Amino acid sequence: MLDPDRLPPVRPVFSVVTWKEICHLLANLPMTIIGFLYTVFMISVGAGLSVTVVGLPLLACGLWGARQLGRVERWRARVLLGTRVEEPTPLPGSRRAGGFFGWLWASLKDPVAWRTTLYGLIRLPWGVLTFTVVLTGLFVLWPVLPYVVRGLTLVDRAMVRALLSPSDELERRIAELETDRGVVVDAAAADLRRIERDLHDGAQARLVALAMGLGLAKEKLLEDPDAAAAMVDEAHGEVKLALQELRDLARGIHPAVLTDRGLDAALSSVASRCTVPVRVRVDLPARPAEAIEGIAYFTVSELLQNVSKHAQARSATVEVWRSGPRLMLRVSDDGRGGARMDRGSGMAGLAERLGAVDGVFVVDSPEGGGTTVTAELPWRDRRATPAGGA
Known part of the structure; x- marks a missing residue:
């Protein structure tokens, strides 16, 4: 199977892949400026106000925002560089009932957010360098620009994988299990709806008709015994059918x-x-x-x-x-x-x-x-x- 991260060989001709890499490198400058300014502002405000009541919650919110910037960067790498990085798992505090302090503690020690913060700090000089080299190369280094671009984007890919990927194999496995749990819950819900539908449309409807038939037979028992006997005989057949439907339903749940x-x-x-x-x-x-x-x-x-x-x-x-x-x-x-x-x-x-x-x-x-x-x-x-x- 073809590896989605495996890139075609570099050629002097400007292919679609090369132009995407050029767009990514040119976009590095505005993106790294935004990331750097956000990171510096978040750390300075959060750390400066940490002695007050609002400091740590502000820092936690800032780290949440860093996570969102990391998501944008992963999307940019996926679309322009063809590098797919799994999304990290959500914060535990956002899924479990831990209250405000549980969310605060989970946010402050979130390794994904802190690594994204480090990514935002170290990327500024790299963004300036890649923007300058590519912009200059478009006019000066045209024949060898595809090779230069490939070398620069290889560094970008390495940074994204190192700092924006899930923390480790365990976290990736947790993300998979989160998805799998949703599949299991949906499958169980579908099975319950199927059982409810089968009971309602099958055995339940047949038993209701059976009860009505026996009621009519009871009324006719004295005035028309032959008709009552025929109705009881019909009801006996309905009982057999209802029992068979219930057996089939039980077999569908878990066969004996x-x-x-x-x-x-x-x-x-x-x-x-x-x-x-x-x-x-x-x-x-x-x-x-x-x-x-x-x-x-x-x-x-x-x-x-x-x-x-x-x-x-x-x-x-x-x-x-x-x-x-x-x-x-x-x-x-x-x-x-x-x-x-x-x-x-x-x-x-x-x-x-x-x-x-x-x-x-x-x-x-x-x-x-x-x-x-x-x-x-x-x-x-x-x-x-x-x-x-x-």
Whole structure:
């Protein structure tokens, strides 16, 4: 895969990349002047008034503003230099109930804001230098200007990565987990809405009709026993249908066969409901944790539904095995292929759900060549059930 930060080689011809780099270097002067003046004013006012009640809150607000300047610089580097730097995580005090003093303390010790402040201080001489060299080079150094510009922007890229990136790998991981948590919450909310809709439109409506039918049968019991018996018989059929709908709904929440017998039996049950023959191979030394087992089950279940609805396949295969610290899944079919990972599709939703638990989701689906979906989940050992527990 092409690295987004990998730049094309420098050529004497002025390419689009070179002109973007020139624009970035020329914009350095006004941007560094703004950043330097803001930083000096923020530090002098905040430090000068720190002995008063308003000094530290003003300094905290100034550091928040420095964060915003850092965001603008990251955007400028991304658009003009092609350098992508992850956004730092929000301040902890802005997410948790810590009150005013919690926010104040989190702001004053914010490493991202302080590194952005340092960035604003040291950039002024660099901004003057790059502006002068590039502006002069446009008239004097034209043949070699692309090489000069590339060398100067390499320094800019290094500064952005060193001072404006998240503090460390842990912070980047926290940012990823923040996004993943949102995916999990959205998925859980969607599942709850689906269950509510199924109950309202299915079993609940059927039970309401059943109650009304039994009420009418009760009224006719003495005056027309035959009609009442027919209504009771119809109600008996409705009870069976309602029970079946409730079983299907319970299976959609968490199937009993998965809890009792594990993935092999549960996936075989899912495969038996597929519209094409499915071969299931499960090779696991033990059962994984309940949560991982459930995610694996529902992933395969949705993929087999896709096979039934869209693949136009003659057969499919499900394989599950363990590879080191990962639980591996593979669902393949010999259908028409062409499955896409566009955002909003079922495949994209599955990829997001697996990503939320540090999983991987890969689709290989050439047109006319069938579809193979490979998924990885972290292996977590199943907790032992205490004696006498459920």
